[in-house]
Amino acid sequence: xxxxxxxxxxxxxVLVALMMLVAxxxxxxxxxxxEATDSTAMTEDTASTDMTxxxEATEDTVASAGAGDxxxxxxxxxxDSGLFxxxxxxxxxxxxxxxxxxxxxxxxxxLELGRNKDADVLLVHAPASEEEFVAEGYGTERRxxxxxxxxxxxxxxxxxxxxxxxxxxxxxAQIAEAQADFISRGDDSGTHxxxxxxxxxxxxxPSGDWYQEVGQGMGEALRIASESQAYTMADRAxxxxxxxxxxxxxxxxxxxxxxxxxxxxxxxxxTNPEGAQAFADWITSTEGQDLIAQYGVERFGQPLFTPNxxxxxxx
Numbered sequence: 001x002x003x004x005x006x007x008x009x010x011x012x013x014v015l016v017a018l019m020m021l022v023a024x025x026x027x028x029x030x031x032x033x034x035e036a037t038d039s040t041a042m043t044e045d046t047a048s049t050d051m052t053x054x055x056e057a058t059e060d061t062v063a064s065a066g067a068g069d070x071x072x073x074x075x076x077x078x079x080d081s082g083l084f085x086x087x088x089x090x091x092x093x094x095x096x097x098x099x100x101x102x103x104x105x106x107x108x109x110x111l112e113l114g115r116n117k118d119a120d121v122l123l124v125h126a127p128a129s130e131e132e133f134v135a136e137g138y139g140t141e142r143r144x145x146x147x148x149x150x151x152x153x154x155x156x157x158x159x160x161x162x163x164x165x166x167x168x169x170x171x172x173a174q175i176a177e178a179q180a181d182f183i184s185r186g187d188d189s190g191t192h193x194x195x196x197x198x199x200x201x202x203x204x205x206p207s208g209d210w211y212q213e214v215g216q217g218m219g220e221a222l223r224i225a226s227e228s229q230a231y232t233m234a235d236r237a238x239x240x241x242x243x244x245x246x247x248x249x250x251x252x253x254x255x256x257x258x259x260x261x262x263x264x265x266x267x268x269x270x271t272n273p274e275g276a277q278a279f280a281d282w283i284t285s286t287e288g289q290d291l292i293a294q295y296g297v298e299r300f301g302q303p304l305f306t307p308n309x310x311x312x313x314x315x
Contacts, residue, residue: 070100070275073119075190076217078262079104081237081304086295091282098275104217106189114138114267121276122265123283125190125235130263139265140277143284146292146305147261150194152252153222153239154180154231162231168255169201176202179210181230185221186213190260195233198257222246235260237304240296262305284309 078084079102088100103113107124114122115138123145124130134142152162152171160178162171175182184206185192199206214224218238225232226246239250264283266276282288289307296304 071119073103073110073113074123076104077235077238080219081241106187108188120270120272125262126193142263142265145262146307148305150258151250153248155229163251169198171252173202183225183230183232184213186215
């Protein structure tokens with residue numbers, strides 16, 4: 001009788017152990033699912049927080065503007081390239097009555113700030129949208145300031161095999177065919193507008209897990225592409241300024257479709273119209289143009305932008 005009881009006790013202990021193992025395994029699976037869900041939620045929350053922070057920063061800059069302040073709404077590419085570190089101090093030295101406050105956003109958002117009169121002057125790079133902005137009466141004039149070019153960058157192993165291609169739209173088509181990861185700014189910036197025009201030229205509407213719209217500025221989009229070893233399109237100036245921190249190579253360049261023109265627009269009925277006009281006049285003056293021509297030469301052996309105020313270009 002004692003042996004039977006011991007056998008039943010042993011069997012019961014085995015069953016309990018099995019039940020505990022199954023329960024623990026189930027909890028582990030749930031934990032993985034929870035972690036995956038939490039990770040996705042954190043990514044979405046981070047993107048949402050970034051956009052909220054950017055909006056709040058813009059509102060704070062506009063709200064805190066004083067009588068002598070000029071609100072300059074410009075692209076993240078001019079900010080991330082480091083150009084403003086040279087231009088703004090030089091302008092303020094030439095016009096000590098003014099202080100420039102830069103709101104670095106995508107071109108689409110910069111134009112919207114102008115429509116709402118939340119900026120005094122714009123420095124942007126989507127000529128067709130800029131001309132429409134002026135034609136609708138939101139800007140007093142548009143002047144060309146400088147240009148550089150866009151490039152397509154990606155990982156050194158180049159899984160889509162686009163290195164050396166001279167047709168940017170064909171290169172994007174090859175990326176899509178390979179379904180190789182591509183980071184799009186997705187922010188209605190001048191860079192994003194150019195990228196979309198190239199997809200259209202390729203006859204492709206990009207979609208799928210391989211195509212990621214991050215809603216970020218140029219510098220951050222490059223960092224994301226570098227970290228995920230994906231392709232992206234960038235302006236050359238920002239890429240060169242950040243290339244020491246990136247694991248991305250220039251793979252496609254030189255296509256005329258990658259031309260990148262910048263223009264300056266004083267906003268109609270701006271809060272500081274005199275300051276806006278002074279900035280537009282100065283950046284297109286000999287002094288402003290010379291500074292643009294020199295920027296980048298010492299560090300990179302080439303200017304990051306080519307000044308062309310007053311010149312006719314194919315935009």
